[in-house]
Amino acid sequence: MKRFLRSGTFRNLVIIAAVVLLGVLCASVSHNASSPFTSVIGTIFSPLQKLSVAISDNLNGVSAAFTSSSVYMKENAALKKEIEEYRTKLADYDDLKKKVAAYEEFYGIKQKNTDFEISYGSVISRDAADVYGSFVLNTGSKDGVEAGDPVIYGEYVVGIVKKVNFSTCVVYSVLDPRVNIGAFESGTREYGYVSGDEALYSEGLCKLYGLDTSTSVVSGGIVCTSGAGGVFPDGLIIGEVTAVKKDDVSAACYAEVKPFSDLEQISEVFVITAFEGQGEGEIKD
Numbered sequence: 001m002k003r004f005l006r007s008g009t010f011r012n013l014v015i016i017a018a019v020v021l022l023g024v025l026c027a028s029v030s031h032n033a034s035s036p037f038t039s040v041i042g043t044i045f046s047p048l049q050k051l052s053v054a055i056s057d058n059l060n061g062v063s064a065a066f067t068s069s070s071v072y073m074k075e076n077a078a079l080k081k082e083i084e085e086y087r088t089k090l091a092d093y094d095d096l097k098k099k100v101a102a103y104e105e106f107y108g109i110k111q112k113n114t115d116f117e118i119s120y121g122s123v124i125s126r127d128a129a130d131v132y133g134s135f136v137l138n139t140g141s142k143d144g145v146e147a148g149d150p151v152i153y154g155e156y157v158v159g160i161v162k163k164v165n166f167s168t169c170v171v172y173s174v175l176d177p178r179v180n181i182g183a184f185e186s187g188t189r190e191y192g193y194v195s196g197d198e199a200l201y202s203e204g205l206c207k208l209y210g211l212d213t214s215t216s217v218v219s220g221g222i223v224c225t226s227g228a229g230g231v232f233p234d235g236l237i238i239g240e241v242t243a244v245k246k247d248d249v250s251a252a253c254y255a256e257v258k259p260f261s262d263l264e265q266i267s268e269v270f271v272i273t274a275f276e277g278q279g280e281g282e283i284k285d
Contacts, residue, residue: 109152109154109155109236113233113275115274115275115276116233116272116274116275117144117272117273117274117275118270118271118272118273119139119143119144119145119270119271119273120139120268120269120270121137121138121139121145121151121169121268121269121270121271122137122138122267122268122269123135123136123137123266123267123268123269124136124137124138124168127170131201132172132173132175132176132177132178132196132201133173133175133176133263133264134162134170134171134172134173134176135170135171135173136168136169136170136171137151137168137169137171137269137271138167138168139167139168139169139271140164140165140166140167140168140169141164141165141166142166142167143271143273144273144274145161145164145169145271145273146161146164146273147161147162147163147164147169148160148161148231149161149271149272149273150231150232150233150236150271150272151171151269151270151271151272152236152269152270152272153261153266153268153269153270155236155237156236156237156238156259156260156261157174157181157225157232157236157237157238157239157259157261158171158173158174158261158263158266158269159171159172159173159174159176159179159263160172160179160181160231160232161271162178169271171269173196173259173263174194174196174206174238174239174259174261174263175196175200175201175204175205175206175259175263176196176201177195177196177197177198177201178196179195179196180193180194180195181193181194181195181225181231181232181238182225182226182227182228182229182231182232183208183223183224183225183226183238184223184224184226185208185211185217185221185222185223185241185255186221186222186223186224187216187217187218187221187222188215188216188217188221190211190212190215190216190217191210191226191228192208192209192210192211192254193208193209193210193228194206194207194208194209194223194238194257195207195209200256204258204259204263204264205242205256205257205258206238206239206256206257206259207254207255207256207257208223208241208254208255208257209252209254210252210254211244211252211253211254211255212253213246213251213252213253215244215253215255217241217244217253217255218241218244219241219242219243219244220240220241221240221241221255222237222239222240222241223237223238223239223240223241223255223257224236224237224238225237225238227277230277230278230279230280231278233272233275233276233277233278234277237260238257238259238260239257239258239259239260240257240258240260241255241256241257242256242257242258243255243256244256
């Protein structure tokens with residue numbers, strides 16, 4: 001024991017204890033957090049403190065990232081739902097706008113033809129297997145539609161109803177060779193009939209047959225329904241003459257006609273279910 005008390009180790013411990021005690025006393029007297037002792041301690045532990053702070057900041061950042069991600073996901077889901085709601089409203093608005101446009105187109109001709117009874121219809125499908133592009137409307141016998149009823153958009157001819165079910169009907173367009181419509185060219189008053197042509201269908205054209213060999217019909221003339229046969233009312237517009245040609249076989253003349261109705265894009269139409277003179281002089285198939 002005496003040997004230890006006399007040893008250098010003991011003296012060093014006493015010196016260290018004295019230094020610590022002196023530092024404590026100085027700190028108590030000065031009340032200064034920046035005492036030499038705390039400065040020494042701070043210097044010793046500063047790297048560890050900085051490391052701790054960095055780790056804490058990183059952990060806080062990770063926590064904030066998780067929180068932000070959760071908030072973002074919720075906001076994103078809410079935005080997606082809102083977008084879907086707007087899309088639905090927009091689709092409803094577009095449908096309503098098309099219906100309004102269709103009724104506006106028909107309004108003028110209805111004023112001129114108060115005898116017309118109509119059924120509104122939307123195109124719900126097109127027959128891909130039919131080379132002449134027949135299509136189906138969502139109106140049928142429950143709405144008074146019958147086979148042979150004319151189909152129009154505003155004052156323009158679209159086609160004719162050929163098959164009817166309770167709530168739907170099939171329409172053949174004016175470009176279809178299976179459709180024949182009594183017609184005339186408004187400038188010359190030359191009469192004939194309009195029908196589709198297999199060779200011209202892909203060009204979106206039909207023919208006005210039965211013109212005089214010395215016809216005065218020229219390009220730009222307007223072709224209208226004549227009312228002959230009682231299938232279509234008189235005065236509806238079919239299309240515009242694009243060319244006048246002579247048949248190589250019969251030497252008769254015919255006109256190529258471009259319908260005014262955009263038959264590939266049209267989606268809203270009217271079926272005329274009744275009109276004055278309907279069925280008069282009609283020749284049944």
